[in-house]
Amino acid sequence: MTPLLSVTNMTHYFGGLRAVHNYNLTIEPRQIFGLIGPNGAGKTTIFNLITGVYTPSEGEILLENKPIKGLETNEIAAMGLGRTFQNLALWRHMNVVDHIRMAHYSQLNYGLFGAFFNTRACRDQENRVMENTCRLMELFDITQYTDHLVTNLPYGAQRRVEMARAIATRPKILFLDEPTAGMTPDELVKMIQIIRQVHRDFNVAIFLIEHRMKFVMELCERIQTLVFGEVIAEGPPDEIQNNPQVIEAYLGKEDMT
Amino acid sequence: MGIVNKFRHMFSTVPALGWLLGMLTAVLIEYFWGYDYISYHLGLPKIPVLFGALVVLKQPLMIPAVVAYDLIVYVIPVLVVARLTTPLTNPGAALLEKLPLWLSALLHLIFLYAVLHLWAGINDYRVLVVKLTLISIILTVSINVINGYQGEFSCSHPGFMALGAYVSSILTLVLFTNDKIFGTALMPPYLAPYLFPLVLVAGGAAAAIGSLAVAIPSFRTRGDYLAIISLAFMFIVKSAVENLNIIGGARGMGGQPDLASLPVIFVWTMLCIWIIHNFVTSIMGKALNTVRDDEAAAESMTIKTRKTKMTAFMFGAFWAGIAGGLFAHVLTYINPDMFSINRLAEILAMVYFGGLNSIVGSIVGAVTINVLGEALRPLELFKWIIIPLILIFVMIFRPYGLISFTEINTQKLLEAKNKSQQGVSP
Numbered sequence: 001m002t003p004l005l006s007v008t009n010m011t012h013y014f015g016g017l018r019a020v021h022n023y024n025l026t027i028e029p030r031q032i033f034g035l036i037g038p039n040g041a042g043k044t045t046i047f048n049l050i051t052g053v054y055t056p057s058e059g060e061i062l063l064e065n066k067p068i069k070g071l072e073t074n075e076i077a078a079m080g081l082g083r084t085f086q087n088l089a090l091w092r093h094m095n096v097v098d099h100i101r102m103a104h105y106s107q108l109n110y111g112l113f114g115a116f117f118n119t120r121a122c123r124d125q126e127n128r129v130m131e132n133t134c135r136l137m138e139l140f141d142i143t144q145y146t147d148h149l150v151t152n153l154p155y156g157a158q159r160r161v162e163m164a165r166a167i168a169t170r171p172k173i174l175f176l177d178e179p180t181a182g183m184t185p186d187e188l189v190k191m192i193q194i195i196r197q198v199h200r201d202f203n204v205a206i207f208l209i210e211h212r213m214k215f216v217m218e219l220c221e222r223i224q225t226l227v228f229g230e231v232i233a234e235g236p237p238d239e240i241q242n243n244p245q246v247i248e249a250y251l252g253k254e255d256m257t
Numbered sequence: 258m259g260i261v262n263k264f265r266h267m268f269s270t271v272p273a274l275g276w277l278l279g280m281l282t283a284v285l286i287e288y289f290w291g292y293d294y295i296s297y298h299l300g301l302p303k304i305p306v307l308f309g310a311l312v313v314l315k316q317p318l319m320i321p322a323v324v325a326y327d328l329i330v331y332v333i334p335v336l337v338v339a340r341l342t343t344p345l346t347n348p349g350a351a352l353l354e355k356l357p358l359w360l361s362a363l364l365h366l367i368f369l370y371a372v373l374h375l376w377a378g379i380n381d382y383r384v385l386v387v388k389l390t391l392i393s394i395i396l397t398v399s400i401n402v403i404n405g406y407q408g409e410f411s412c413s414h415p416g417f418m419a420l421g422a423y424v425s426s427i428l429t430l431v432l433f434t435n436d437k438i439f440g441t442a443l444m445p446p447y448l449a450p451y452l453f454p455l456v457l458v459a460g461g462a463a464a465a466i467g468s469l470a471v472a473i474p475s476f477r478t479r480g481d482y483l484a485i486i487s488l489a490f491m492f493i494v495k496s497a498v499e500n501l502n503i504i505g506g507a508r509g510m511g512g513q514p515d516l517a518s519l520p521v522i523f524v525w526t527m528l529c530i531w532i533i534h535n536f537v538t539s540i541m542g543k544a545l546n547t548v549r550d551d552e553a554a555a556e557s558m559t560i561k562t563r564k565t566k567m568t569a570f571m572f573g574a575f576w577a578g579i580a581g582g583l584f585a586h587v588l589t590y591i592n593p594d595m596f597s598i599n600r601l602a603e604i605l606a607m608v609y610f611g612g613l614n615s616i617v618g619s620i621v622g623a624v625t626i627n628v629l630g631e632a633l634r635p636l637e638l639f640k641w642i643i644i645p646l647i648l649i650f651v652m653i654f655r656p657y658g659l660i661s662f663t664e665i666n667t668q669k670l671l672e673a674k675n676k677s678q679q680g681v682s683p
Contacts, residue, residue, distance in 0.1 A: 051557060073556035083557050091550035093614065093662065094543070101540055102547050106559035108540060112568060115541040116532045122539060129540065169559050 002065055004029045004205050005050070005081075005173055010059030012049055019045045020229045023059070027173065032199060032206045034220035036213075036240075038249060042229040043209045044086055047175055051083055052076040064172070078106035082171030084162045086178050086209075090150040096161055097146045100136055103168035104129040132168070139201075140164040140194065156187035163194060167202055174198070176208040180215055188215070195219060217241060225249065271339045272674045274353070275346035277368045279339035283331045284375045291330060291379070299326055306382050310632030343674075350673035362667050370523050377519060384519060388587050390627040391526040392580050397607040397623040398533050398616055399576030404605075405613035405661075406537055407569040408549025409479055413471050413487035414577050414604050416494035417464040419596035421578025422585040423504060425460030426513050429453070429586070433514055438503065446514070453516045457525070457582040464578025465571040467494070472570035476563055491601065498593040509592025517586035525583060529576050534616055534665055536572065545569050546614070603630075610648055612658030617665055622658065 007025040011018070020042050027033050035043050049056045052073040061069045068076050077083075091099060108129070114122035137143045140160045145153055150161055159179065166174055179195065180188050192215065199206055210216045216223060217237040225233040225246045233243045240246055286295075291304050299322040305312050308331070309323030339346075353361040377383045396414065403411045431439045433449040444452070471487045478486070499507045536542040544565045547555035555562050585591045603626065611622020626644065633640040651659055 053553065053556075072561075073553075074559050074561050077557050077559040085554065085557075089551045089554035089557075091547050091554065093550055094546055098543055098546075102543055102555075102560065103558045105540060105544060105561075110541075112536075112541060115536050115539040118535040118539070126540065165558060 003027060003062075004031075004064060005207070006062045007050065008060045010046075010049060010056045010061065012045065012054065012056045012058075018229060020049065020056070023229075023231065025224070027205050027207060029172070030199070030203065030205055031222065032195075032220050033208070034216045034223040034237075035207065035209050035226060036211070036216055036223060036246075037226035041226040043226055044177060045229075046226070047083065047177055047209065051081060051175060074106075077169055077171075080170065080172035081175065082166035082169045082173070082204075083175035084159075084166050084177060084179060086181065088158055088162055090158060090162060092151045093149070095147050095149055096142055096153070097133060097137070099150060099161055099165050100133045100168050101129055103165045104132065106169065136164045136168055139197075140167075156183060156190065159183070159187075159191065160194065163198065167198060167204075171202075171204055173205040173207060176206060176210075178209055178211065180210065180212055188212075192219065213241075268336075268340060270343050270347070270674045272343075272346050272350040273365060273671050274350045274368075275339045275342055276335070277365065277372060278342055278346060279335035279337075280372045281368075281375075282338045283334040284372055286334055287330050288375055288379060295329055296326060301326060304379060306380050307386065307628065307632050311635055314633070314635040347673045350671065354672055358668060361671055365671055366527055370520070373523070374519060385587070386628070386631050388517065388519060388522050389584075390624055391522045392583050392587070393603075393607060393623040393627045394526050394620050395529045395576055395580040395583070396604050397611060397619040398530060399573045399580070400604055400608050401611075401613065401616070401619045402533060402537070402545070402573040402576075403569055404608055405615070405619075406542070406549070407545040407566065407573075409475060409487075409566075409569075410481075410484040411471060411487045411570070411573075412484055412601055412605075413468070413490040413494075414573075415596040415598075415600040416487075416491035417468055417574040417577035418581035418584065418600070419494050419498060419591075419593065420464040420467045420574075421457075421460035421581030422591050422596070423460075423498060423510070423581075424463040424578070425456045425582030426510055426585045426591060427504065428456045428459055429513055429516065430510075432456075434512060436512060449514055449516055450521075453521070453586075457579050460582035461575040461578035464581065465575040468570040468574030469567070472567045475566050475570065491597075495593045495597055498596075505592070507593060509590060511590035513586050513589045513591075515586065515589055517583045522583055522587070525579060529579070530616060530620070533572075533576070537616070538664055541568075606644065606648055609658055610651055612655075612661035612663070614657070615661050615663045617663055618658055618660035621660055 003026045005025065005027040007023060010020060010023040012020045023046060035046065037043055045054070048054050050061055052068065052071055052075070055070050059069070060067065063076070063079055063081060066079070068079065091102075094102075108125050110119065110122040110125055113119070134143075137146065140163060142157055142160055142164065145157060150158060153161065163179070176195070180191050183191060195206065196219075198204065208216075208220070220237055223235065223237055223240045224231050225240060225243070227249045232245050232249065233240055235243075287304065296304050301312070301319065301322050305323055305326055308327055309319075312319050313323050353364060356364075373387060377387045396418065400411070400414045403409055427439070429449065430436045432444045432452070433442050433446045435441045471483070471490050474486050475483050498504065504510050537545070544555070544560045547558070547560055548562050548565050552562055555565075581596075607622040607626045608619060609622075610626055611620070612618025629644060629647075630640065633643060636643070655661070
């Protein structure tokens with residue numbers, strides 16, 4: 001079976017600073033993969049490199065065996081790579097239903113002419129999008145906010161909107177950048193349920209950055225630990241949990257004993 | 258506030274059709290009795306052209322007479338007829354609701370045009386004001402696509418307008434008139450009204466192509482920097498025209514055939530509003546909003562941000578070009594000074610006064626600033642103190658403009674109002 005996403009020998013420099021060095025990654029379909037590491041290790045940079053925000057200086061990135069290095073972010077996204085952001089990136093003047101509608105952009109083909117004259121093709125496609133949008137809003141429990149501006153929503157609901165929006169692009173793999181940052185314990189439990197549900201219902205692989213160890217250990221099938229742009233350990237959760245190098249990177253050397 | 262609410266409640270049952278009927282009555286009263294009877298007995302020298310604003314400012318003693326005229330001819334007939342005919346107009350509106358929405362909207366528009374035509378037809382000056390106001394609506398709605406929906410600060414609208422005006426003027430001069438510079442007409446002049454739409458579209462297309470000079474830099478930069486680039490574009494167009502002697506240079510260019518009659522301009526304005534409304538409510542058009550609010554997120558949600566930006570600029574510029582073409586054929590004379598910083602100030606005032614991200618807002622802004630500008634004309638220099646002051650107050654109390662982030666809901670606008678009597682809709 002070919003891997004869904006494979007990254008080989010990816011290196012990236014910001015000017016003279018080497019942010020990521022010789023990074024390798026293989027994610028199988030439907031796998032939940034975790035990326036952990038201290039602040040400034042380069043986790044979000046790796047997300048941005050794979051999603052096409054930056055183009056890596058060296059290396060190869062394949063999504064379902066098609067090279068995606070150097071493509072524009074929207075092209076990569078349309079090929080099946082959805083993502084959420086570390087600090088919510090919602091459109092602040094738009095309401096919830098429009099957020100999810102907009103994520104269907106690449107699934108439309110009525111063209112500008114159709115949009116100008118509101119042709120039948122345009123109306124049909126927009127109606128189909130609307131149906132799907134309603135279904136997604138129900139699934140993510142945000143139906144009660146349909147017409148609200150996103151900025152007026154509670155934090156947890158904003159996270160759910162972002163997740164629903166990412167799912168609406170029909171991803172094959174979903175990148176979650178700290179999905180539980182700033183959440184209350186209640187919201188955290190709900191988030192775990194949602195991620196499980198998304199994984200089950202939408203047939204996606206998930207690649208997530210996370211700081212809460214409990215959360216990562218509970219969800220992920222495989223985990224990578226990143227320190228200063230280099231992977232120091234990779235393996236299943238229990239192995240990572242007991243790896244001395246990981247413990248050192250997170251907690252510092254055990255001087256006391 | 259109690260009185261206002263009571264008043265609103267009283268008229269909440271009047272459908273759009275009722276208001277149109279009221280306006281028709283008012284206009285008919287003015288048409289038949291305005292000059293001979295009402296203004297004569299009130300001691301006015303002639304019919305007050307713009308609701309008497311000009312007379313009031315020139316001769317303050319006339320204020321009571323003008324107020325009386327406005328009350329007798331406009332306010333009272335509109336209110337009374339609109340309220341009293343609800344038993345008739347509501348079933349009428351309900352009947353129209355059974356038709357397809359576009360047909361019902363078309364019938365309302367024809368009615369509106371009839372009223373407008375009658376009102377403007379009383380006086381030549383009114384015709385000019387109405388024409389220029391309609392053109393301003395096209396300009397404002399189209400700049401809203403760029404500055405409101407797409408959230409850039411583009412200052413190049415007069416430049417786009419100039420491109421449209423000059424290209425369409427050259428075409429009509431070459432094709433349909435015997436001109437000193439461009440020689441004899443290539444086509445018989447009777448074809449001109451039929452080919453005029455094509456000429457306008459050519460002007461719009463020229464503006465759209467010109468807009469690429471601003472659209473392409475917008476891929477990399479936005480905010481203040483793009484504002485400067487777009488401002489530079491406007492001045493480039495202006496000085497280019499000034500230095501091209503073949504099209505008149507700074508002296509300007511005249512002799513265009515008078516093709517932009519009131520119905521032509523009205524149809525183009527409605528077409529513009531309809532198409533832009535369709536666009537900005539579709540997913541393709543909402544993409545502009547996503548680029549404005551968060552470009553990185555838009556990219557990650559598969560939205561082609563470059564294409565979106567380019568569309569916004571070219572589309573907005575196209576309509577500015579159309580407006581320019583109509584403008585040139587209304588005045589039948591253009592010069593580069595018409596498309597300079599003053600015009601820019603006017604357009605920006607209209608769009609920011611009316612409201613960003615809203616077609617209704619743009620219409621309100623364009624009509625208000627235009628009519629106000631005409632009405633305050635006798636004040637000369639003070640006009641440019643009063644209008645900016647109003648703008649400042651709007652900006653303080655409503656930072657996004659008078660009516661922002663609202664779209665037209667045609668169905669709700671035209672429906673019969675008798676069934677929803679329980680509450681006053683906001």
